[in-house]
């Protein structure tokens with residue numbers, strides 16, 4: 001009898017774990033791969049180039065100035081100084097997990113990291129410069145010629161410089177966020193409040209736009225489906241606000257943006273293409289209003305923010321979760337609202 005009961009219990013436990021596995025398996029969010037599997041010599045080269053101002057047209061601004069990997073991969077400013085034309089100013093996006101986005105930049109102007117590099121860094125701030133000029137600037141260096149010769153059969157040429165940068169960008173994945181640990185079956189990796197926040201994220205419908213491995217990055221959607229986010233006193237609509245319309249010229253694409261990834265979103269304030277939302281809570285409220293026509297109770301906003309903070313992953317094996325972001329709501333205050 002006891003044996004039979006034990007067996008029965010065994011079957012139940014087995015069924016339950018199968019069920020929980022099945023329910024985790026059909027989650028709309030997938031974990032970031034644990035390894036990038038890239039050639040480490042090329043990653044190291046790209047890393048060096050990424051921090052080297054000499055490859056920029058003006059020779060003074062390294063990529064890291066606007067994509068600071070110690071600060072969530074963006075620059076913490078409301079609007080970045082990437083353009084000299086005020087009307088095109090836009091918030092600098094994080095480069096973490098950028099290879100998991102299907103189109104690049106807020107309006108999806110580029111289809112691959114390779115085209116993005118070729119188009120942007122040979123023409124920046126209206127200044128054109130040639131591939132030869134970029135290579136020339138670093139060819140007298142102690143490090144690059146030898147390192148390129150080791151990593152590429154044809155050494156230091158422009159194509160390989162682009163490839164090294166792209167390889168580095170691909171290496172910027174942030175696996176093992178607490179939420180990913182949960183997705184992989186460690187149900188204790190997130191608290192009950194964080195789980196509740198996730199349930200709200202799904203039930204309110206945030207997940208209809210922010211899903212997949214990058215919790216976004218795989219769809220274009222209009223900003224302001226239910227409420228006009230630009231309708232504020234003194235707010236002038238800029239070119240940057242026009243979104244994908246600037247790429248396609250199609251009226252249906254007015255104010256359409258690539259849905260941003262929400263991975264590491266706790267680290268990338270201020271939010272939205274115009275940096276108009278200072279804290280994560282502000283962004284959640286604005287989203288609910290503009291995209292879902294909902295006014296969320298404060299309690300739900302806080303719970304969703306708690307869930308979003310579990311999306312902070314690891315870079316180079318170290319958690320990027322800041323102590324404060326685990327402890328309290330003050331963690332969402334932006335570094336600088338520019």
Ligand code: HEC
Pocket residue numbers: 050061062063064065066067080081082083090091092093094095098101103104105106107113116121165169
């Ligand atoms: C002066 C600031 C600035 C500098 C310097 C800069 N970027 Fe950016 N970067 C931006 C801004 C702003 C955007 C968004 C542009 C847009 O959407 O129109 C962006 C977008 C990107 C994207 C697309 C990200 C995505 O999620 O789609 C990549 C990739 C990128 N930058 C890589 C680089 C690399 C590599 C360098 C150095 C060669 C660099 N950036 C230098 C400001 C900068």
Ligand code: HEC
Pocket residue numbers: 201204205206207208209210220221222223225257258259260261262265268270271272273274280283284287288291292304
């Ligand atoms: C209909 C699609 C859609 C829905 C639904 C939606 N979003 Fe968004 N989300 C977007 C788009 C598009 C943007 C970028 C808009 C912009 O910056 O101009 C965005 C941006 C964000 C950002 C800012 C990210 C950043 O890096 O700046 C956060 C945070 C966010 N959404 C959270 C949510 C939450 C929470 C919900 C549910 C309450 C939600 N979203 C529902 C499409 C959607």
